[in-house]
Amino acid sequence: MxxxxxxxxxxxxxxxxxxxxxxxxxxxxxxxxxxxxxxASFPSEGSVDAGFARDMSTHHRQAVTMAGLVRDRSVDPDIELLAFDIESTQNNQVGMMQGWLRAWDLPVNTTATQMAWMSGQEAMDMTSGLMPGMATPEELDELRALSGPELDVRFLQLMIRHHMGGVPMAEYAVEHAETEVVRRLAQTIVDTQSAEVLSMEQLLRDRGGSVLPRP
Amino acid sequence: MANGSSGRGSGTSKSTGRNTGKGTPGASRGAAAGGIAKSDGDTTADTTAETSGDTAAEIAAEETPADSASTPVAEPAAAKPVLSKPAASKSAPSNATAAKASATKAGASKAGATKAGATKTGATKAGATKTGATKVGPPRPAGSKSTSKAAPRSRGRKPPPVVLAKPKPWGWIAAALAVVVFAVAAIGYAVVQANETAALADPNNIEGLRTKSFVSQQHTAANVDYPESPPFGGEHDQAWANCSGTVYPIQIRNENAVHSLEHGAVWITYNPDLPEPDVEKLASLVVGQDFMLMSPYAGLESPISLQAWGNQLVVDSPDDPRIEQFITALRQSPTNTPELGASCDNPAFLADPIPEESPGAPDPSAPASTDPTASTDPAATTDPAATTAP
The missing domain is CATH 1.20.5 (Single alpha-helices involved in coiled-coils or other helix-helix interfaces)
Structure with a gap:
């Protein structure tokens, strides 16, 4: 060479x-x-995914507030455990949803109209200015003032209604969200809260309470 | 390589004159030179190549019977010629052949002949070509290939323009191939990596996995008659068994354990007959790990069984690699956990585990036969000390 x-x-x-x-x-x-x-393409501002992540976070946080309050003050082990289950689960799910928003580089909170992502959902009653199933500030005050069996009954009533309002939001996301991880969590919420409504109704009946009208 | 061979032709021819004197390669060279001369004159690369090749072959044939051996060498050289100098490159074969032929005849070492040619070439303008000549020398050993080429050449003794394919741009082909190979390797590697990662999270890769879809995740205070044993889904008690790395020394109630599965836990059950060291091995997978719980299970069909919601795996040994596969794929699985995000903490159950009372369950009062340490304090199970302390 x-x-x-x-x-x-x-x-x-x-x-x-x-x-x-x-x-x-x-x-x-x-x-x-x-x-x-x-x-990876991320959901944009104004997407169902982002709207669901934000509004369901807000919706969940009120459940966490109510459940935490009752877990501290109820003396009924069944209610305590139920409240803890709701509080820990929904707190965790809020973390997931806010994590998505950060990963998508979108604001975690906006001043955008709530529920705007659920276009054409006439079932959504926003007359109170609150998302479906949410307790009013007065109802929360009332809950804080109660104790004993009255607290348990009122908590069950409010939480059943809260779940009933949240499930259609999750169902809409299952149908319309573009991201699989969103659809999956939404489906989890539909399944879990639907089942929880039934067990809470049983607990409520056991304690002589009556179910509030649907949201 | 192509380059080297190409230059040779011309170089050789010029050198021939000098060489002739030497005697050994002289004859062959002269022949080669003749062939080359033609080739040089011809503008058309193809024809030239052919001609020169023929000439060389002929000469070789006449002079040396052992022509075939030498011819082969020329071939590879011819094939390689670079784009830049097609004419020159084609002539190369003849040269090589000549060189070989001469070497064979004279009995002189082939290398010597080749080198001589190369050296001579140096004098000529085509410096680059010389290298080719040198290179051609070494490849000689490949006698087998030559045979094929030699045949066609001798065939076309007359300059019937055997149309040789245009010189292939081997350099570019090699470069393109390199790029393709690199791209395929890079992409393939990425794909394989991605698949491997995905495979870890895919329970479908677990051999022998038993799955079932459970629609109901209702709470019930009643005892449930589960069709599976141990159960791995369905209705369950409102209270979940504490599952934050909890090793229960007793057989806990199915209805509570199934609720833990709903929260995403993996429940390891073992036959109470399982030897103590094996139990300890299993416990090491649980202690300190969130969303794990473990308990003995009377009448288990196999030594060990693992449960996640909708999934069950039966194994014989705690060393079975599928155990870790199962845990990796299914513990808190985002695709499989019905109540994603739920907690494993239930201090009330941890403090006072509810024993299974169905027929076949061991007597709760004498539960931890396999784990004497834990039997001293059935409640203190999550603490690793509970399983190890005397």
Whole structure:
């Protein structure tokens, strides 16, 4: 293998080819970046996903508030456990939903109209200015003032109504959210809260209470 | 490589004159030179190549019977010629052949002949080409290939322009191939990596996994007649068994354990006959791990059974790799957990675990036969000390 000039030429070809290949790869990569190929697409502001994540977070947080209050003050082990279950689960789910919003680079809270993402849902009664099933500030004050069996009954009534309001929101997200992780959690909420409504109704009947009208 | 061979032709021809004097390669060289001369004159690369090749072959044939051996060498060289100098490259074969032929004849070492040629070439303008000549030398050993080529050449003795394919741009082909190979490797690696990661979270990869879809996740205070044993889904008690890395020394009530599964826990059950070391191995998978619980289970069909909501795996040994596979894929699985986000904490149950009282369940009063340490304090189960302390 002698002949420096020839090998020099050969190497030149090899080097040129290698450089060309590298440039091609770079160009391909740049093109992919520019066109967004391979990049996970995130839900945008105004999407069902973002609206659900925000409004269900708000909805959940009120349940956490009520459940925490009752877990502290009820003396009924069944109610205490139920309240803890609701509080811990929904707190966790709020964390998931807010985590999505951050990962999507969207504000966790906005001043946008609540429930706007559920277009055409006439079932949503927003006359009180609150999302479906939410307790009013007066109802929360009342709950804080109660104790004993009255507290348990009122809590069950409010939480059943709260769940009944939240389930259609989750059902809408199951239908319309673009992200699988959102649809999945929404389905979980539908299943869990539907089942929880039934067990709470049983607990309520056991304590002589009556179910509030649907939200 | 192509480059090297290409130059040779011309170089050789010029050198031939000098060489002739030497005697050994002289004859062959002269022949080669003749062939080359033609090739040089011809503009058309293809024809030239052919011609020169033929000439060389002929000469070789006449002079050396052992022609076939030498011819082969020329072939590879011819195939490689680079784009830049098609004409030159084609002539190369002839040269190589000549060189070989001469070497064979003279009995002189082939390498020597080749080198001589190369050296001579140096004098000529086509410096690059010389290298080719040198290179051609070494490949000789490949006698087998030559045979094939030699045949066609001798065939076309007359310069019937055997149309050789245009010289292939081997350099570019190699470069393109390199790029393709690299791209395939890179993409393949990424895909494999992604698949491996996904595979860890996919319970479908667990051999022997038993699955069932449970619609109902209702609460009930009543005892449930589960069709599976141990159960792994369905109606359950309102209270879940504490499942934050809890090792129960007693067989806990199914209805409470199923509620833990609903929260995303993995429940390990073992036959009370399981040897103590195996129980300890299992416990090491539970203690300190959230969303794990473990309890003995009387009448278990196998030594060990793992449950997650809608999923069950039966294994014989705590060393079975599928155990960790099962836990990895199904503990708090976002796709499988009915009540995602729910807690495993239930201090009341932890303090006072409810024993299973169905027929076949062991007597709660003598529960931890396999774990004497824990039997001293059936309640203090989550604490690792409970399983290890005397």
């Amino acid at each position: 002698t002949g420096p000039p020839a090998s020099g030429r050969r190497w030149l070809v090899v080097v040129v080819a290698a450089v060309a290949a590298a440039l091609l790869l770079l160009a391909g990569g740049a093109l992919a970046v520019l066109t967004g190929i391979g990049r």
